Amino acid sequence: MSNAAVLTIENQSLAVRYDDVDGTFSLAEKSSAAVFVKNGKLAVTPATAKVQSVRDGVFGHGQCIRLTQADGGMASLELYSKLPFVLIRSTRHNPSNENIDLAQAVPATFTLDLGKPAGELRTMGTAGLTAPDKNPGSYLFLTCADPGTRRGVVAGWLTEDRGSGVLFSSVKDTAVAFKARIDYGHLQIPSGASAQLETLALGIFDDARRGEELYADAVKQQYKITLRPRTAAYCTWYAEQHGDAGDEQSTVALAQFAAKELKPFGLGVVQIDDEWQDSKHFNGPRRGFDRVRPDGPYAHGISPVAAGVDKAGLTFGLWWLPFGRNYQDPEYANRRDWFVQRTDGTPYDTAWGGTCLDLTHPEVQAQLARIAKLYRSWGVKYYKMDGLYTGAACEQIYVNDGYKDDHFGNNRPFHDPRKTNIEAYRDGLKLIRKNAGNDGFFSGCCIAQNMRELGAIGLVDSMRIGPDANGNLSSGPLRGSKFYFLNGRVWWNDPDPCLLRAAGSSLGGKAVTLDQARLTASWVAMAGQFFLISDWLPALPPERLDILKRTMLSHNATARPVDYFDNELPTTWLVTDTRQVVRRDVIGVFNQGTNALSLDYSSAKLGLDPAKTYYAFDFWSNSPAPSFQGDFKCAVPPTACRILAVRSMENHPVLVSTSRHVTQGMVDVTGEKWNAAAKTLTGVSGIVGNDPYELRVAGLDEDGKKWRLVSVRVSAKDQSAGVLITTKTPGPGENGWCRVGIDSKASRAVHWALEFAAE
Numbered sequence: 001m002s003n004a005a006v007l008t009i010e011n012q013s014l015a016v017r018y019d020d021v022d023g024t025f026s027l028a029e030k031s032s033a034a035v036f037v038k039n040g041k042l043a044v045t046p047a048t049a050k051v052q053s054v055r056d057g058v059f060g061h062g063q064c065i066r067l068t069q070a071d072g073g074m075a076s077l078e079l080y081s082k083l084p085f086v087l088i089r090s091t092r093h094n095p096s097n098e099n100i101d102l103a104q105a106v107p108a109t110f111t112l113d114l115g116k117p118a119g120e121l122r123t124m125g126t127a128g129l130t131a132p133d134k135n136p137g138s139y140l141f142l143t144c145a146d147p148g149t150r151r152g153v154v155a156g157w158l159t160e161d162r163g164s165g166v167l168f169s170s171v172k173d174t175a176v177a178f179k180a181r182i183d184y185g186h187l188q189i190p191s192g193a194s195a196q197l198e199t200l201a202l203g204i205f206d207d208a209r210r211g212e213e214l215y216a217d218a219v220k221q222q223y224k225i226t227l228r229p230r231t232a233a234y235c236t237w238y239a240e241q242h243g244d245a246g247d248e249q250s251t252v253a254l255a256q257f258a259a260k261e262l263k264p265f266g267l268g269v270v271q272i273d274d275e276w277q278d279s280k281h282f283n284g285p286r287r288g289f290d291r292v293r294p295d296g297p298y299a300h301g302i303s304p305v306a307a308g309v310d311k312a313g314l315t316f317g318l319w320w321l322p323f324g325r326n327y328q329d330p331e332y333a334n335r336r337d338w339f340v341q342r343t344d345g346t347p348y349d350t351a352w353g354g355t356c357l358d359l360t361h362p363e364v365q366a367q368l369a370r371i372a373k374l375y376r377s378w379g380v381k382y383y384k385m386d387g388l389y390t391g392a393a394c395e396q397i398y399v400n401d402g403y404k405d406d407h408f409g410n411n412r413p414f415h416d417p418r419k420t421n422i423e424a425y426r427d428g429l430k431l432i433r434k435n436a437g438n439d440g441f442f443s444g445c446c447i448a449q450n451m452r453e454l455g456a457i458g459l460v461d462s463m464r465i466g467p468d469a470n471g472n473l474s475s476g477p478l479r480g481s482k483f484y485f486l487n488g489r490v491w492w493n494d495p496d497p498c499l500l501r502a503a504g505s506s507l508g509g510k511a512v513t514l515d516q517a518r519l520t521a522s523w524v525a526m527a528g529q530f531f532l533i534s535d536w537l538p539a540l541p542p543e544r545l546d547i548l549k550r551t552m553l554s555h556n557a558t559a560r561p562v563d564y565f566d567n568e569l570p571t572t573w574l575v576t577d578t579r580q581v582v583r584r585d586v587i588g589v590f591n592q593g594t595n596a597l598s599l600d601y602s603s604a605k606l607g608l609d610p611a612k613t614y615y616a617f618d619f620w621s622n623s624p625a626p627s628f629q630g631d632f633k634c635a636v637p638p639t640a641c642r643i644l645a646v647r648s649m650e651n652h653p654v655l656v657s658t659s660r661h662v663t664q665g666m667v668d669v670t671g672e673k674w675n676a677a678a679k680t681l682t683g684v685s686g687i688v689g690n691d692p693y694e695l696r697v698a699g700l701d702e703d704g705k706k707w708r709l710v711s712v713r714v715s716a717k718d719q720s721a722g723v724l725i726t727t728k729t730p731g732p733g734e735n736g737w738c739r740v741g742i743d744s745k746a747s748r749a750v751h752w753a754l755e756f757a758a759e
Contacts, residue, residue, distance in 0.1 A: 007051050009063040009077070013084040014203065016077050018065045020049045025065075025077055025110075027086060029204050036153055036204045040110035042067060043090060044075040058221050059083050071095040072194060075107065084214055085201040087158065088180070092197060094189040102187040103409050105163075105197050108180045111172070112153050116146050118171040122565055124208075125167065126451055127402025128482050129568045133171040137403025139451035141215065142167035144176050145208040147565040152208030155180065156215045158199040158222050160455045162187060162420045164392075165198050166403055185393070185409030185421035209485070209564055216489040223458030223490070228441055230462060230492050230530055231268025232552040233317065233382070234258060238470075238497060238534035245276040245319075247297035252308035257538045259312040261545060264688045264747055266531070266553035269382050269441075270309050271317025276302070282326040284352035284387075289320045290371050306379030315441070317382030318375060322368060323391035323428055324354035338364050340393040341412045348411050351396045353387040353449070359428035360416035368428065372435035383436060384443045385460070389450035391425035399448045399467045401479075406450060422455040429459040443494065443530075448479070462492040462530045469496040471510040473639070474569060474592040477523050481561050481570045487529050488556075497534035498524055498551075500544045515640040517547050518620055519590060522641050525551035525662050526573050526588040528559045549691070550619075555666045557584075562606055571597060574607045577666045581673070582655075586663050587616075587644045591636040599634045606632055612648040615698040617657035619643040619664060624698070624737055649699060650674070653681050653707050653738075653756055657696035660688065664696075670749075679707075681754045689747040694728070694739055697754065701736035706759035709738045715751035723750055 007018045015028045023045065027037035046067035054064040054076070062080035072093035077086055090107040094100045114121060118132050122145060125138025132144060140160070145152025155178060157165030163182040170177050182198050189195045201218055205211030219225075234254065236243060242250035255270045276298050278288030292298045298305060306316040325332060327339050327347040340348040340356040348356040357364045375383065389396060393414075395406045414424055433442065446464030447453045456463065465486075466479035476495025480487070487493040498520040503511035512520070524531050531552050537545070557577035561570035569592060577584040585608065591597040603610040616625035625644055636642050645657040645664035652674050657664040665672075672683040687693045700707040714725045721744070728739035742750055 007049060007065045009051055009065055009079050011062070011079040011081055011083070014079060014086055016065060016079060016086055018049060018077065020046075027202065027204070034115075036113055037202070038111045038113055040108060042075040042088070043105065043107050044069050044073055054078055056080060069093070083218065084205070084211075085203040085218060088200040088202065090197040091194050092189060093194045094191055097191050099191060100189040101413075102184055102189060102195070104184065105182045106179060107182065107197055108200060110178055112144055112176045112178065114144070114146055114151060114153065117174040118176045119174070120146065121176060122147055123169050123176075124482060124565065125402070126482070128478070129565065132169045132176040135169045135402065137166055137168045139164065139166050139403065140454045141212065142169060142178065143208050143212060144169065144178075145565050150207045150209060150565055151205070152211065152565075153202070153204050154208055154211035154215050155200065155202045156219070157182075158201045158218060160198060160422060160457060161426070162423045163198045164408065164422055164452045164455060165200070168403070183408045185411070186413050186417070187420050188413070188417055209560055212485040213489070216485045219457060220489045225458050225490055227488065227492065228439075228461045230441070230554065231315075232262075232266045232531040232533065232554075233269035233271055234267065234537065235271050235273055235384075235497055235532055235534045237273035237319075239536045240501060241536045241539065244274060245272045245297050248300060248305055251305050252312075254537060255309040255312040255314050259314055262537070262548060262552065263313060264691075265549040267314070267533075267548075269315045269317050271319065271382055271384055272305075273319040273384070276318070277320070279326070279329060282328040283349060283354050285321060285354075287321065287325045287329065287354055290374060302378040302380070310379060315381050316379050317384060317443070318378075318380045319384040319386060321354065321387040321390070322371075322385050322432060323357050323359065323425075324350070324387045325357055327355040335363070337361065337415070340414065343410055343412060345412070348393055350390060351398075353390045353396050356390040356393045358415050359391060359424040359431075360414040360419045365431055368431055369435040372432045376436055376440070381439065382441045382443065383432075384445060386445040387449065388425070388444055388453045388456060391428045392421045392450075392452045392455060393424070394421065394450050394452050396449050400451050401448070406452075408452065422452070425452075425455055426459060429456060433459065444491070445494070457490050460491055462494045464494045464496060466495060469499070471499055473499065473512070473516060473520050476520075477527075477590065477592065478569050480527055480529050481564070484527060484559070484561060487527070492530040494530040494532065495524060497532040499535065500533070500540060500547060501535045502541050502544055513639070514543060515637065517544055519592070519639060519641045521547050521551040522588060522620075522643055522662050523590050525555075526559060526575055526586065526643065528555055528557070528575070550660070550662050553661055553667050555663045557663070557666050560607070562601065572599060572601070572606070575663060575666070576607065577663075580670065584663075584665050585646050586666070587632070587634075587646060588641060589634050589636050589644075590641045591638060594638045596638060597636045599632070601632045603628070603630055603632060608632075608646070609648065614646040614648050615654070615656050616644045616646045617664065617696050617698075619645065619657065619662050623731065624734055647698065649702055651699075651702060651705065652676070653697050653699040653754070655681065655683065655695055656698045658685065659694040660685075660691070679756045679758065681756070683752060685742065685750050685752060687742060687744050687748060687750050689745055693742045693744075695742070695752070695754070697738050697740070698736060700738060700756075707756045708759055709754060710757045711755040712740050713753050714742070718744075718748070718750050721746065721748065723748070725752060
């Protein structure tokens with residue numbers, strides 16, 4: 001505390017100052033002392049303000065400036081060791097003699113100072129990249145950054161336990177101002193009771209992309225999220241043949257084909273979609289989710305088909321809408337109390353999603369538990385759950401990106417009036433998990449229907465982050481880019497299926513060129529997001545099937561959009577793998593437009609060392625690209641991509657690329673090592689049986705030094721297993737490069753060694 005009117009706390013990253021006279025707070029970066037938040041106001045008029053020690057169950061010990069109102073309301077500014085955010089918490093107290101029904105709360109407002117006028121800054125949120133005064137509002141998070149430096153402020157709701165957090169930006173006197181609001185719908189605070197509101201995290205970062213990633217890490221800590229492993233999945237919905245839900249024969253045949261052709265490359269799930277279930281159409285899909293249609297595609301039940309998929313070695317998945325029914329359906333004639341009511345007393349019916357179930361009603365809970373157990377008995381282990389917004393009793397406002405007034409809370413209190421809309425929604429998901437089994441994979445769908453579905457964080461394994469793609473090649477990348485930092489932390493981003501089907505096939509329907517097929521699949525692979533396919537696989541031409549083989553397997557490296565704060569739809573991604581001694585980098589350049597794209601980036605902006613010279617190998621053209629230092633230049637034709645593995649010069653031969661996957665070594669190579677004494681490059685490659693494999697090595701002609709490949713070999717165990725290794729003739733323009741082929745009839749980890757001689 002510097003004087004009687006000013007209270008201060010600090011940690012390794014931030015310093016917080018509260019002025020007890022004018023009731024404002026400010027935040028400064030610890031390293032530079034630069035103040036980046038000014039004129040902050042909390043929704044508390046304090047009678048007392050003091051510095052206290054605090055202990056959080058997630059983040060441990062820290063310090064806080066705690067403000068207490070005379071009526072019992074509280075607010076706090078909290079700092080914890082190693083957490084690069086200040087946490088803003090509020091408690092609302094009800095001192096009256098009547099209950100309070102709280103619809104909204106604004107815990108904090110503040111002004112940003114990034115040393116630039118608002119016109120030179122950009123905000124990134126669920127509405128995408130916008131000018132600060134053009135942002136309609138963002139759910140969950142909002143970032144304000146300088147595109148030239150990426151320096152920026154990240155604000156995000158750490159919790160969404162009972163409310164739906166939104167953030168708004170505006171411009172006042174050339175400065176950007178933020179307002180943090182929580183929408184509750186109905187938060188009942190009884191007379192004399194208190195309610196803790198949602199927690200806001202706020203910090204500044206030299207690279208605001210990293211700040212968003214650290215924010216997602218904090219959310220992961222808060223909810224103790226352990227992601228269930230994901231594999232690529234097939235969905236029947238968009239298929240040219242056997243679309244919608246597929247049918248008994250085609251689904252098993254598809255599983256058998258996929259197990260043979262694509263399982264070794266990463267496909268693990270076959271999921272059937274809408275139209276398997278019983279009942280009639282009233283408002284959107286049929287909703288008899290506890291039984292199959294007697295005249296439908298699975299008249300003999302789901303279990304035999306699930307068993308057939310399981311026999312093929314794949315996981316069976318099922319689509320359903322857990323929280324919506326049709327009040328018009330005769331089976332609910334005497335169950336009207338199962339549904340949420342609008343304020344006028346009518347059933348809360350929504351566009352397509354149907355009528356919102358009251359998830360606090362014991363009989364509704366019993367039905368959900370029964371269906372979840374039923375699906376498990378059928379053999380379902382992958383649950384695609386659509387229309388999740390109905391669980392929060394809110395409107396469908398498809399397509400929802402930026403904030404839209406959805407009149408959240410335009411319903412009467414639930415059967416259990418103590419529950420808020422988000423709380424009821426989260427309780428419903430927890431109930432399904434309890435009865436479906438902890439090993440089941442929950443695929444949520446989709447926040448584009450209403451962003452209130454973000455309240456599912458910590459309760460689903462993947463989430464559709466955009467609308468139905470329907471052949472729109474940019475829809476998934478547009479949403480998957482702005483939410484990239486959530487992927488692999490709070491859930492797996494699901495951008496909807498890639499489209500690979502060829503024109504001129506007997507299947508008809510939408511089709512894409514070979515370049516477009518590579519574009520859509522390569523983007524998902526590079527971004528590391530949830531890989532889905534919905535083309536009828538047995539009919540794909542061999543070159544299209546090969547695209548899947550090179551993209552379906554997920555990497556676990558770090559993937560970031562380079563031009564995140566420059567372009568609404570980023571064109572360039574860098575994937576970096578530092579999990580081993582050898583660092584690997586792959587640059588993906590994606591041109592979604594109809595004109596040619598030319599890029600010229602500094603190596604530093606990409607995330608590479610500007611002092612180093614880099615070799616490059618273009619995966620889809622199967623050829624080396626020009627080496628570069630300091631600046632990276634790239635040209636891409638319309639609706640196409642280039643995937644370039646890059647590796648710095650090391651004064652000896654280095655492995656730049658492999659043929660198995662577009663990440664060119666990240667998913668398949670371990671233990672690469674150069675032995676200077678023996679002049680030998682060694683490593684281990686995970687190879688798929690009967691899939692020809694190639695090593696692409698550069699550095700044979702570097703800084704006047706010459707190397708010559710003199711021998712290649714695999715381990716004795718690999719030799720005895722029939723593994724073959726051969727040298728290949730370099731192509732035109734491949735001076736300084738060599739290629740080595742490895743062939744194995746069985747999938748295995750092959751130990752290889754390449755011996756060189758200096759000339």
